[in-house]
Amino acid sequence: MSPVHVSRTTSRTTSPGLLTDRYELTMLTSFVTDGTVDHPAVFEAFARRLPEGRRYGVLGGLGRLLPLLEGFTFDPAEVDWLLEQGVVNEPTAAYLRDFAFRGDVDAYREGELYFPGSPVLTVSGTLGECVVLETLVLSVLNHDSAIASGAARMVVAAGGRDGRPLVEMGGRRTHEEAAVAVGRAAYVAGFASTSNLAAGRLHAVPTVGTAAHAFTLAHRSEVDAFRSQVAAQGVGTTLLVDTYDTAQGIRNAVEVAGPGLGAVRIDSGDLADESTAARALLDELGATSTRITVTSDLDEYVIAALADAPIDGYGVGTRVATGSGHPTAQMVYKLVAVGDEPGGALRPVAKKSQDKVSVGGRKTAYRTHDADGTVIAEWFTTDPDVLPGDGDRPLQVAAIRRGDVVHSPALDEVRDHCAAALASLPPAALAITGGGAHLRAQPRTAPQPRPTTATTATTATTATTEGATA
Numbered sequence: 001m002s003p004v005h006v007s008r009t010t011s012r013t014t015s016p017g018l019l020t021d022r023y024e025l026t027m028l029t030s031f032v033t034d035g036t037v038d039h040p041a042v043f044e045a046f047a048r049r050l051p052e053g054r055r056y057g058v059l060g061g062l063g064r065l066l067p068l069l070e071g072f073t074f075d076p077a078e079v080d081w082l083l084e085q086g087v088v089n090e091p092t093a094a095y096l097r098d099f100a101f102r103g104d105v106d107a108y109r110e111g112e113l114y115f116p117g118s119p120v121l122t123v124s125g126t127l128g129e130c131v132v133l134e135t136l137v138l139s140v141l142n143h144d145s146a147i148a149s150g151a152a153r154m155v156v157a158a159g160g161r162d163g164r165p166l167v168e169m170g171g172r173r174t175h176e177e178a179a180v181a182v183g184r185a186a187y188v189a190g191f192a193s194t195s196n197l198a199a200g201r202l203h204a205v206p207t208v209g210t211a212a213h214a215f216t217l218a219h220r221s222e223v224d225a226f227r228s229q230v231a232a233q234g235v236g237t238t239l240l241v242d243t244y245d246t247a248q249g250i251r252n253a254v255e256v257a258g259p260g261l262g263a264v265r266i267d268s269g270d271l272a273d274e275s276t277a278a279r280a281l282l283d284e285l286g287a288t289s290t291r292i293t294v295t296s297d298l299d300e301y302v303i304a305a306l307a308d309a310p311i312d313g314y315g316v317g318t319r320v321a322t323g324s325g326h327p328t329a330q331m332v333y334k335l336v337a338v339g340d341e342p343g344g345a346l347r348p349v350a351k352k353s354q355d356k357v358s359v360g361g362r363k364t365a366y367r368t369h370d371a372d373g374t375v376i377a378e379w380f381t382t383d384p385d386v387l388p389g390d391g392d393r394p395l396q397v398a399a400i401r402r403g404d405v406v407h408s409p410a411l412d413e414v415r416d417h418c419a420a421a422l423a424s425l426p427p428a429a430l431a432i433t434g435g436g437a438h439l440r441a442q443p444r445t446a447p448q449p450r451p452t453t454a455t456t457a458t459t460a461t462t463a464t465t466e467g468a469t470a
Contacts, residue, residue, distance in 0.1 A: 017074035017099065020135040022087055027131055029092040037095065037128035040339035040346055042362045045121035045137055046441075047114065051327030053434035056425060058152045058418060059120050060185040061144025062110035066405045068136060072101045101129050105400035108365075109409075111148070111188050111418030112395065113425070115378055117441035119363045120331070122396065127338060134333045143178065145329035147185035150300075151320050152422060155190035156430050157303040158314060161419050165192035165313045167208055169295070170321025182321045188415050190422075191316075203411055210265075216243040226256040236262035238293060241278075242269070250278055254285045263291035263312070271296065272309045279310035300432045334358050348382065359443055366392040375424045379444045386444055 031037040050057055074082075074096045083093045103125020114120050121137065123130050151168070158164045168186035171179035183199030193206040200207035211229055219225035226239055235257040241249030241264045253261055264282070266274050271294045282290050291312035299319035337346040337360065348360030361382030368377040369391050378395075388394065399407040409417075422430070429438035 015075045015078060016068045016072045016136060017096070017132070018078050019068075019139065020132060024132045024134055025082065025087050025092070028095070028128055029088050031128050031131070032092045032095050033089065037126065038342045039127045040342070040344065041125065041127040041130045041335060042337040042346060043123045043130045043134070043333055044119045044336050044363065045123075045141060045331050045333045046119050047116055047329060047331045048356070049116050049330060050437045051330065054149065054327070055429045055431065055435050055438045056149075057114045057145060057329060058148040058189055058421070059108050059110055059112050059114050059141070059145055060148030060188055061140040061181070062107055062121075062399070063408070063411065063414060064144065064181060064184070065137065065140040066105070066399055066407065068140065069101055069105065069133060069400060070403060070405045072099075072133065072136070074099055095128065099129070099132075100403060101125065101133065101400075102403040103129055103400070104398075104402065106396040107399045107407075108395050109397055109407075109417055110414045111416075111421060113375070113421045114145075115437050115439045115441055117359075117380075118378065119365050119380060119396070119441070121333075122362065124362070126342075131335075137333050138331055140181075142329045142331050144181055144185040145331065146327065147182050147320065148189040148418070149329065150327075151186040151189035151191055151316075152418070153300040153432050154298075154303055154314075154316060154320065156422065157300040157307075157432055159307075160422075161190045161192075164311060167191065167193050167195065167293075167313065167315045168317075168320055169195040169209075169315045170317040170319075171196045173318045174321045179321065184411070186316075186320055187411065188418055190415070190419060191320075192313075195315075205411070210238045211240055213240060213243045213267075216240065222249060223252050223256060226253055230257050235260045238263040238265050238291075240265045240267065242266050242274075246274060246278065247281060250281050251285065254282070254287050254290075259286040259288070259290070261287055261290045263293050265293045265295060265315070267295045271302075271311070272306055275306075275309045275311045304432060336360050337362050365395040365441060367395055368392050369424065373424055374426050375429075375439065378439050378441045380441055381444045383445060386446060 047057060076097060079093050079096045082088045103123060106122045108114060108120045121141065123133060154166060155161065158166055168183050168191045170182055174182060179196050180198045180202060183194030183196040183205050184203045187194060187205045193208045194200065195207065195209045197207055199205045210233065216222055216225040219228065222244060229237055229239065239253040239261065241253055243249065246266060250264055253264055264278060266278060275292050275294060278292050292310060293313045293315060294311050295315035297318060298314055298316045303314060334351065335349055337348050339346050350360030351358045363380040363382055365380040366388050367375055370376050397407055425438065
């Protein structure tokens with residue numbers, strides 16, 4: 001039997017151009033062959049609906065996506081492989097050897113809210129260069145938006161960014177490279193830090209971490225383990241106290257570190273009861289300033305249920321990093337306008353298939369706020385004569401121009417934008433209980449009067465109903 005060949009190639013050594021589905025390049029081959037490859041085109045990414053029970057989405061991943069689009073090329077060896085595999089023909093191979101994205105991208109800012117129909121990303125260029133971006137655009141936006149949307153719900157349940165801090169610690173529950181994006185997206189949504197060092201190194205996300213149960217088990221006693229950790233990390237460290245018996249673990253921790261111990265971590269049991277008992281014991285031992293951090297399969301529902309428990313912070317792993325905590329963002333990437341000759345005028349195009357109807361034409365999107373800054377509507381227009389009014393805020397920013405990234409805010413700026421966006425929602429829209437989308441982006445073909453207070457509630461109710469059934 002011949003030996004099995006194991007490929008050592010990873011996405012780190014693959015060009016962005018190859019991070020795609022085959023049908024993108026078979027379509028490109030047809031466009032090259034029939035001569036339409038250089039016709040102008042506009043594609044948009046949007047979600048037709050939100051996951052069941054979700055009232056809003058948070059756009060994540062734009063800061064990761066834009067550099068990938070700027071560097072979207074095909075390595076010569078990869079083009080040769082595509083030709084050998086029959087994926088493309090020779091004229092298309094020649095096209096790919098000189099390929100670089102030279103179009104424009106406009107997008108909602110990362111950390112911005114989105115709703116059904118929100119045109120979160122608009123790509124303008126030639127038909128050929130726009131079509132090959134689809135898979136990469138959706139891979140990044142769907143993954144990171146799902147993480148950010150789920151993480152935002154957890155942050156809200158924990159009292160917001162000024163409430164109890166959350167640590168993202170799900171790297172062991174997902175793909176090793178996805179874990180880096182998880183740490184970044186969760187931080188955008190309001191998590192305070194991550195356990196993932198690559199997220200810290202690559203994206204400047206604060207990192208934290210102390211010890212696992214294996215560390216305690218590796219020592220002859222729990223006291224020896226705590227002495228080792230305190231000697232290395234100082235009394236401000238966090239000691240994991242539930243390896244054997246939580247109450248005795250707390251006594252050992254305070255014995256070793258003294259009343260100035262930074263924190264204890266509890267990773268098992270009924271966290272409400274365990275934290276209550278831990279707080280009483282810590283106070284009895286004089287460690288009144290020692291914080292209590294809890295972990296163990298937390299999500300927004302568990303966090304909300306622990307709101308009254310004497311807990312100072314949460315560590316969230318599985319539920320923020322895997323599908324159990326964040327249903328897919330359900331974004332799609334669709335052609336909305338195309339020209340019939342190079343440099344020609346664009347005509348709108350749209351799908352009409354059942355349950356997948358889209359709105360043709362390049363869109364300009366706005367969000368309407370009331371006098372208190374609360375979001376009350378989102379709308380878009382394809383008519384340049386329809387202008388925004390008081391309280392209408394444009395949602396897209398220029399992100400790429402002629403292939404070059406022109407929008408690259410610092411991650412903390414993105415994080416602050418997300419916090420402000422969440423703060424613009426009314427309390428009902430922040431609820432973690434099941435419900436439909438708070439709003440739905442609506443087309444507008446003519447100027448409309450600003451909604452009054454009396455009509456706002458009706459508008460929101462209608463939007464919620466539509467969002468639930470879109």
